[in-house]
Amino acid sequence: MSGYITEEIPAEELTRQIEQARELGDSVRRLVTATVVTDVGEEELAEARAHIDAAAEILERSRIDSSFGLRFNSDGRLRNWGNAVEGIRNPLAPPVEFHAEADHVWAEFDLGPQYEGPPGLVHGGVIGLILDQVLGNAAVNAGSPGMTGTLTIRYRQGTALGPIRVEGRLDRTEGHKSFASGTISTADGLCAEAEGIFIMPRWARGLDASRQLGVGDA
């Protein structure tokens, strides 16, 4: 399967690259938020656009031919910088930094105005995006990773934009299937809960995926 790439980068260089990737992602995330909420006039909008287009031209001078993929270093560090939830270099990602405990994974982070659905509330699809990742990571953390086969979400109340907490755990496994569940909550309490079935695809069976995937890597 393409997109799973083993790539040797010396530890020190990798640390530097991680820092740069995060800085670039953070700058563009700031820009994305500013783009949604800016209230400047026409002239400033034109000025900003010229700078943004100039920056895009610099970045486009050299690019990889595909998406970023999942890159493994021989020191065990994993890079998923393009991931829509965790990718530090992906400005669409908050990015969520997951913490792995013995029996669950969790994260706390902010969702800004770019994730709005109903006014003031997080878009339901974004809730699904995040729950998919947290449940999938719970399965990875428990050593039973898989592709999402089924994801069921109950939206209990609107999720206010701002700080949220997500949690996920693996409940059980059955053959190639991992059953996981999780929640999203805010200061208002439980907002959404999900159950998911994650399936080790045929092409990956026999590979030691659990040793190659990690929760909380760069």
Ligand SMILES: CCCCC/C=C\C/C=C\C/C=C\C/C=C\CCCC(=O)SCCNC(=O)CCNC(=O)[C@H](O)C(C)(C)COP(=O)(O)OP(=O)(O)OC[C@H]1O[C@@H](n2cnc3c(N)ncnc32)[C@H](O)[C@@H]1OP(=O)(O)O
């Ligand atoms: C270096 C190697 C690494 C390998 C890693 C491999 C996988 C891990 C991948 C990612 C994990 C990483 C991070 C996790 C974090 C986030 C999670 C987000 C993940 C995603 O964002 S992922 C994108 C959305 N996702 C898809 O794009 C899936 C498209 N789809 C398929 O790729 C296939 O459709 C697949 C693989 C689902 C099944 O295909 P298949 O051929 O492998 O499975 P098969 O037919 O053998 O069924 C085996 C048993 O699962 C049952 N079953 C089948 N399909 C089911 C379903 N949909 N729901 C419930 N149960 C189902 C059967 O009924 C049977 O059950 P039983 O054993 O009891 O008979």
